Amino acid sequence: MAKGSCAILRGAFSRMSQGASNIERYNFHVNKELRARMKGQRPCIVWFTGLSGAGKSTIMNFVEQKLSQQGVHTYALDGDNLRFGLNRDLGFSDADRVENVRRAGEVARLMLDAGLIVLCAFISPFRADRKIVRDAVGPDEFIEVFVDAPLDACMARDPKGLYAKARQGKVRYVTGIDSPYEAPESPEVHLRSIDAPPSVLADRVVEQLKSAGVFGV
Amino acid sequence: MAKGSCAILRGAFSRMSQGASNIERYNFHVNKELRARMKGQRPCIVWFTGLSGAGKSTIMNFVEQKLSQQGVHTYALDGDNLRFGLNRDLGFSDADRVENVRRAGEVARLMLDAGLIVLCAFISPFRADRKIVRDAVGPDEFIEVFVDAPLDACMARDPKGLYAKARQGKVRYVTGIDSPYEAPESPEVHLRSIDAPPSVLADRVVEQLKSAGVFGV
Numbered sequence: 001m002a003k004g005s006c007a008i009l010r011g012a013f014s015r016m017s018q019g020a021s022n023i024e025r026y027n028f029h030v031n032k033e034l035r036a037r038m039k040g041q042r043p044c045i046v047w048f049t050g051l052s053g054a055g056k057s058t059i060m061n062f063v064e065q066k067l068s069q070q071g072v073h074t075y076a077l078d079g080d081n082l083r084f085g086l087n088r089d090l091g092f093s094d095a096d097r098v099e100n101v102r103r104a105g106e107v108a109r110l111m112l113d114a115g116l117i118v119l120c121a122f123i124s125p126f127r128a129d130r131k132i133v134r135d136a137v138g139p140d141e142f143i144e145v146f147v148d149a150p151l152d153a154c155m156a157r158d159p160k161g162l163y164a165k166a167r168q169g170k171v172r173y174v175t176g177i178d179s180p181y182e183a184p185e186s187p188e189v190h191l192r193s194i195d196a197p198p199s200v201l202a203d204r205v206v207e208q209l210k211s212a213g214v215f216g217v
Numbered sequence: 218m219a220k221g222s223c224a225i226l227r228g229a230f231s232r233m234s235q236g237a238s239n240i241e242r243y244n245f246h247v248n249k250e251l252r253a254r255m256k257g258q259r260p261c262i263v264w265f266t267g268l269s270g271a272g273k274s275t276i277m278n279f280v281e282q283k284l285s286q287q288g289v290h291t292y293a294l295d296g297d298n299l300r301f302g303l304n305r306d307l308g309f310s311d312a313d314r315v316e317n318v319r320r321a322g323e324v325a326r327l328m329l330d331a332g333l334i335v336l337c338a339f340i341s342p343f344r345a346d347r348k349i350v351r352d353a354v355g356p357d358e359f360i361e362v363f364v365d366a367p368l369d370a371c372m373a374r375d376p377k378g379l380y381a382k383a384r385q386g387k388v389r390y391v392t393g394i395d396s397p398y399e400a401p402e403s404p405e406v407h408l409r410s411i412d413a414p415p416s417v418l419a420d421r422v423v424e425q426l427k428s429a430g431v432f433g434v
Contacts, residue, residue, distance in 0.1 A: 023297040024377045026274045026338075030285045030293070038290065057243045068247045073255065073290075075331040076247070080240040086323035106303035107324055114292040116331060121243075160241045 035115030039073055041215045045108045045137060046205065048121040049130060049184060050147035051176050052162050053154035055193040055201070056121035059147060062202030064119055072215045075111050077104060079122040092173035098129055105133035112137060117214060125175045127182040140212065145205055146187035151176045153194050252332030256290055258432045262325045262354060263422065265338040266347060266401060267364035268393050269379050270371035272410040272418070273338040276364060279419030281336055289432045292328050294321060296339040309390035315346055322350035329354060334431060342392045344399040357429065362422055363404035368393045370411050 036043050046063070048056040057078055064074050079100070083090065087103055090096040101124045111118040124130050134142040154176065155163040166174040173179045184190075189208050191201045210216050253260050263280070265273040274295055281291050296317070300307065304320055307313040318341045328335040341347050351359040371393065372380040383391040390396045401407075406425050408418045427433050 023300045025298055025301060026278075026295050028274075028278050028281060028293045028295070030281045030291065034285065035290065035292075038285070038288065057245075061243075061245050064245060064247045068251065068255070071255065073252065073332070074247065075327070076245045077327070078243050078245070081242055083240045084242060085326065086320060103303060103320075107327060109302065110292070110294070110324060111328070111331065114328065114331070114333060115290070 032113045032115060039115050041072055041115070041117060042140075042213055042217075043112045043115050043117065044141045044143055044209075044212075044214055045112055045118045045120060045133070046143045046145060046209065047108075047124070047130065047133065048119070048145045048147055049124045049187075050193070051149060051151060051154045051181055052123055052174070053157045053159055054147040054149040055157075055198055056123075056147045058198045059145075059191065059193070059201050059205070060119050060121045062199045063205045066202060066206050067117060067209070067215065070215060072117055073115070074117045074119055076119045077108060077111070077121070079104070079124075082107070092171075092179070094173075094179070097125065097173075097179075101126070101129040102132065105129075105136065108133065109136060112141060117209070123175050123181070125179065125181045127184070130184070143189065143208065143212065144184055144187040145189040145191060146184045147191050147193050147201075148183070149193045249330050249332060256332050258289055258332070258334060259357075259430055259434075260329045260332050260334060261358045261360055261426075261429075261431055262329055262335045262337060262350070263360045263362060263426070264325075264341070264347065264350065265336070265362045265364055266341045266404075267410070268366060268368060268371045268398055269340055269391070270374045270376055271364040271366040272415055273340075273364045275415045276362075276408065276410070276418050276422070277336050277338045279416050280422045283419060283423045284334060284426070284432065287432060289334055290332070291334045291336055294325060294328070294335060294337045294339075296321070296341075299324070309388075309396070311390075311396070314342065314390075314396075318343070318346040319349065322346075322353065325350065326353060329358060334426070340392050340398070342396065342398040344401070347401070360406065360425065360429065361401055361404040362406040362408060363401045364408050364410050364418075365400070366410045 048060050050056050060076055064076050067074050087100050090100050104122055108118045108120050158164055165171045166177045175181045189205055265277050267273050281293050284291050299321055304317050307317050321339055325335045325337050375381055382388045383394045392398045406422055
């Protein structure tokens with residue numbers, strides 16, 4: 001879906017140059033490095049991607065609790081939650097999904113700049129859009145967690161009744177059904193979420209973050 | 218400009234109901250209260266409004282440094298900086314300004330939820346739009362700082378050369394020139410920015426935050 005992304009970006013940049021003469025970047029003195037030092041942690045974005053029902057938010061919730069118990073300052077961004085606020089003007093067409101992930105990525109970058117460990121759970125089906133977020137931050141600042149579950153398992157779980165609604169024709173643009181999902185090629189963490197309980201899978205993410213020096217060093 | 222806001226909101230809500238059957242709010246266990254307790258501060262949004270050149274970002278920068286020296290965890294959101302990222306698809310028409318402030322407010326709410334003292338510098342010329350942000354959070358969570366300077370003084374300062382460009386017809390929709398500014402009626406803090414240096418004005422904001430129990434209690 002690079003096509004969709006590029007169209008959005010082209011729009012963004014052309015409007016940016018149109019409006020750019022009105023704006024100027026302000027460099028505040030308190031910056032990411034100072035905030036990180038104050039907090040004793042290395043800010044990063046931990047991006048959970050996978051089908052609806054794969055377990056992204058559940059695993060992320062465990063990760064956040066485990067980190068919080070160690071005094072790590074996190075924030076959890078969740079696709080559905082953002083759609084009640086910042087992204088409530090967006091639907092589920094390919095173009096709107098691209099914009100959904102673009103805004104999520106921008107918010108994650110701001111939270112990163114604020115010194116936080118930013119946990120993000122977004123289906124984020126298109127590889128090109130995840131790459132835009134990754135490329136926008138430093139090489140050690142984006143940790144992709146692929147929450148991998150077969151569509152059949154996700155449909156059997158169906159925690160939101162989404163797949164049932166799709167079968168009944170009540171919703172469209174459901175990833176895996178009538179909208180594509182492009183799996184990560186080399187995620188930092190690959191979790192097969194039917195193999196172990198969410199809490200155990202969360203431990204694997206926490207270990208990865210610790211070994212990467214995100215906290216506890 | 219309530220008209221503009223309402224049109225945007227109507228759009229948002231109609232699309233929300235259209236897409237709402239796909240989404241469900243996820244309640245993460247680590248919440249604002251826990252984060253605030255971990256950090257020993259009371260999260261709030263400190264919203265600086267005023268004309269371009271009035272001194273919003275400069276005063277806010279001092280406020281952030283003073284808070285940071287006291288170990289308070291802040292984040293500074295600035296109108297121009299957001300326009301390089303999240304809001305780079307927006308121009309300066311009334312509708313785009315409404316959307317600019319709506320998104321800024323939503324990001325500020327997320328940062329608030331993350332437990333931060335969120336400092337926001339936005340011209341945010343329309344009263345109705347600032348009220349939307351205020352009404353979306355708790356009664357003690359929105360502190361409006363009116364950075365009040367006569368247009369003449371702002372034009373004389375003109376730190377970004379914006380007014381000069383407006384006079385030359387190179388930019389349009391400049392607040393105070395060909396786009397209106399609606400001053401706050403009862404801001405929590407009213408700073409007349411030609412009366413004192415930015416650092417002294419920043420002290421007034423810091424004192425207000427301390428007396429409101431935002432930190433150091």
